Amino acid sequence: MSVLPFLDVALALLVVGLAVWTIAARDLFASVVGYVAYGLLLALVWVRLYAPDVALTEAAVGSGVTGVLLITAGKRLGAARAGEAGPSPGLALKLFAGALALLVAGALVAIILILPDPAPSLAPQAAAAADGPGAGLGNPITAVLISYRSFDTMLEKVVLILAVLGVWSVGADKAWGAAPAPLGRRNPYGATVFLAQMLAPVGAVIGVHIFWVGADAPGGAFQGGALLAAMWMIAMMARITEPPRVDARWLRLALVAGPAVFLIAGLAGPLMAGSFFAFPHAFAKPIILFIEAFMLLSIAVALPALVAGPPNGRSE
Amino acid sequence: MNEPLLAAAGLIVLTVAVGLVRILRGPDDVDRLMAVQLLGTGGIAALLLTAYATGVPGVDDVALGLALLAAFATMAFVNLLETDDDETELGETEP
Amino acid sequence: MIPLVDLFSLCAIGAGVFFFFAGTVGLLRFPDSLTRLHALAKADNLGLGLVALGLLPRADSALAAFKLIVIWALVLLSGASTAQLIGRALRRGRK
Numbered sequence: 001m002s003v004l005p006f007l008d009v010a011l012a013l014l015v016v017g018l019a020v021w022t023i024a025a026r027d028l029f030a031s032v033v034g035y036v037a038y039g040l041l042l043a044l045v046w047v048r049l050y051a052p053d054v055a056l057t058e059a060a061v062g063s064g065v066t067g068v069l070l071i072t073a074g075k076r077l078g079a080a081r082a083g084e085a086g087p088s089p090g091l092a093l094k095l096f097a098g099a100l101a102l103l104v105a106g107a108l109v110a111i112i113l114i115l116p117d118p119a120p121s122l123a124p125q126a127a128a129a130a131d132g133p134g135a136g137l138g139n140p141i142t143a144v145l146i147s148y149r150s151f152d153t154m155l156e157k158v159v160l161i162l163a164v165l166g167v168w169s170v171g172a173d174k175a176w177g178a179a180p181a182p183l184g185r186r187n188p189y190g191a192t193v194f195l196a197q198m199l200a201p202v203g204a205v206i207g208v209h210i211f212w213v214g215a216d217a218p219g220g221a222f223q224g225g226a227l228l229a230a231m232w233m234i235a236m237m238a239r240i241t242e243p244p245r246v247d248a249r250w251l252r253l254a255l256v257a258g259p260a261v262f263l264i265a266g267l268a269g270p271l272m273a274g275s276f277f278a279f280p281h282a283f284a285k286p287i288i289l290f291i292e293a294f295m296l297l298s299i300a301v302a303l304p305a306l307v308a309g310p311p312n313g314r315s316e
Numbered sequence: 317m318n319e320p321l322l323a324a325a326g327l328i329v330l331t332v333a334v335g336l337v338r339i340l341r342g343p344d345d346v347d348r349l350m351a352v353q354l355l356g357t358g359g360i361a362a363l364l365l366t367a368y369a370t371g372v373p374g375v376d377d378v379a380l381g382l383a384l385l386a387a388f389a390t391m392a393f394v395n396l397l398e399t400d401d402d403e404t405e406l407g408e409t410e411p
Numbered sequence: 412m413i414p415l416v417d418l419f420s421l422c423a424i425g426a427g428v429f430f431f432f433a434g435t436v437g438l439l440r441f442p443d444s445l446t447r448l449h450a451l452a453k454a455d456n457l458g459l460g461l462v463a464l465g466l467l468p469r470a471d472s473a474l475a476a477f478k479l480i481v482i483w484a485l486v487l488l489s490g491a492s493t494a495q496l497i498g499r500a501l502r503r504g505r506k
Contacts, residue, residue, distance in 0.1 A: 002319065003319075003323050003326070004319075004322055004323075004326070007322070007323070007325075007326030007329075007330070010326070010330055011326070011329065011330075014329075014330075014333050018336065021340070025340075027342070029345050029348065030339055030340070030342065030348055033339050033345075033348040033349060033351070033352050033389075034336075034339050036352050036389055037336055037339065037351070037352045037355050040352070040355055040356055040359050040382070041329075041333075041355075041359070043359065043363075043378060043382070044329060044359055044362060044363065047363060047366055047372070047375055047378060048366075050372055052372060052373070052374035052375050052377070052378055053374070055375075055378045056374070056377060056378050056381055059378055059381045059382050059385070060381050060385065063382075063385070064381075064385040064388050064389075067388070067389050067392075068388055068389060068392040071389060071392050071393055071396070072392060072396065075393075075396040076396075183392075183395065184395050185395055188395075189394070189495075189496060189499065191492045191493075191495040191496050191499075192391060192394070192395070192492075192496065194492060195387055195391065195488065195489065195492040195493075196391075198488055199384065199387070199485070199488070199489070202384070202481075202485070203384050206380055206381070206384055210377060210380075210381065213374075213377070217373050217374050217377075218373060218374025218375075218377060218378075219374065219377060223381070227381060227384060227385075230384070230385055230388055231384075233388075233392075234387075234388065234391060237391050237392065237395050320421060320424075321420075321424070324424050324425070324427075324428050324462075327428055328427075328428055328431045328458075328462075331428070331431050331432050331435050332431055332434075332435055332454070334435055334439070335434075335435040335438045335439060337439060338438055338439065338447075344444055346444055346497050346500060346501060347444055347447060349497070350438060350444075350447055350448065350451050350497070351438060353451060353455070353490075353493065354431075354434060354435065354438060354451055354454055354455075357431075357454060357455045357458065357459050357486055357490070358431055358454070358458070360459060360482060360486060361427065361431065361458060361459050361462040361463075364462060364463065364466055364479065364482065365424070365462065365466070368466050368469050368470075376475065376478055376479075376482075379482055380478060380481070380482055380485075383481075383482040383483075383485040383486050383489070384485055386485065386486050386489035386490070386493075387488075387489035387490075387492060387493045390493040390496060390497065391493070391496070394493075394496040394497070394499075394500055397500050
């Protein structure tokens with residue numbers, strides 16, 4: 001008699017319980033910390049489902065970068081709220097918001113219930129494609145991401161750029177082109193600086209390692225890029241480096257480099273392999289790694305830009 | 317020998333998850349952060365045990381990523397404290 | 412008859428589980444934030460350290476063993492530094 005099924009069920013119940021509590025919590029910071037814990041547990045769940053690629057993404061993006069984004073936002077909201085407390089919404093608005101939420105939840109439930117059994121899936125085609133044009137890569141997930149659903153993967157990075165543009169556009173007009181506010185204190189603590197000096201170089205190596213092994217083992221550009229982004233943010237928190245000006249040419253080039261290189265490689269597809277986003281069989285692996293290297297750069301630059309926030313004209 | 321490793325992993329996760337009650341109770345924000353840090357370390361231990369018990373490739377890299385980010389949330393939090401009044405407290409000026 | 416290596420792993424990992432348990436109990440039962448910080452450090456350093464130590468002889472390559480040590484070292488470094496940061500924030504009375 002094995003104890004494993006019980007442990008798995010306990011883990012699942014824990015995740016659901018924590019999710020409900022995170023939504024219900026009244027204290028903003030408690031709810032943010034609950035979300036970070038939820039991300040950590042979800043990473044464990046993904047590992048139990050034999051999906052270490054997703055677990056790595058969840059750990060780096062879901063728990064790490066998003067956690068810091070929410071902590072920063074929560075603390076800033078708290079400071080802003082102390083200054084200006086608007087009137088609380090009326091009963092009609094509250095009822096309307098509740099009804100809308102119920103409608104969306106109901107629609108989602110209905111869609112899941114009317115799915116045919118078995119649910120339609122493209123998984124067999126994707127698996128076949130991973131064996132075909134993506135052959136040469138030991139990691140079928142990277143192969144599917146880059147050579148089966150390449151267009152989606154490219155557009156995901158475009159979404160990231162649009163998000164950065166959205167954040168930047170919140171800034172005041174006269175601050176445009178300036179740098180976002182620094183992430184760290186004016187006089188960073190000695191422990192913060194020490195930690196950043198120790199962690200950032202090691203973390204950069206680990207980030208590139210995760211990207212590099214992504215061709216043949218779990219990992220890849222997104223996971224590696226998120227770790228690199230986290231290391232850059234740690235360096236900014238210690239004031240070893242500052243957020244770049246939003247009109248810096250290198251920043252903008254780095255942001256668009258991933259999707260641009262991907263698109264160019266995709267457009268070269270018809271000439272080299274006969275169709276859009278097709279890669280010649282013999283060179284599939286070097287081409288995919290080449291594209292992924294630029295994706296890594298774009299992600300490592302976009303995530304800190306999201307956390308750093310809009311340009312801020314005030315010079316400290 | 318794999319079953320005991322996985323059982324230990326589950327035991328560690330469930331144990332440190334009980335510590336999450338601190339997120340609920342607080343009373344201070346740092347107590348909440350400590351609970352999540354304990355969960356992170358426990359999660360790393362559980363991942364390592366799972367990696368060695370199941371032999372699924374890449375699980376140790378997940379643990380590596382988590383270990384790298386162990387201090388990330390706390391650093392961000394501490395940075396946001398006392399940003400407004402530290403100079404009056406210490407009398408320090410920007411060099 | 413259990414091989415000696417397995418016995419060593421079981422003992423070290425069992426001790427690690429105990430320290431995670433002790434850390435959680437401390438986090439929940441200790442009366443104030445500074446003592447809870449002390450409990451957390453035990454789980455971070457000894458709990459994960461003993462689990463890593465128990466897994467070391469099971470590593471099938473030098474790289475895997477090195478990874479275990481790096482993970483523990485990263486958590487040690489993060490734990491010690493964040494304990495310092497949290498302790499300072501607590502002493503200043505901001506939390």
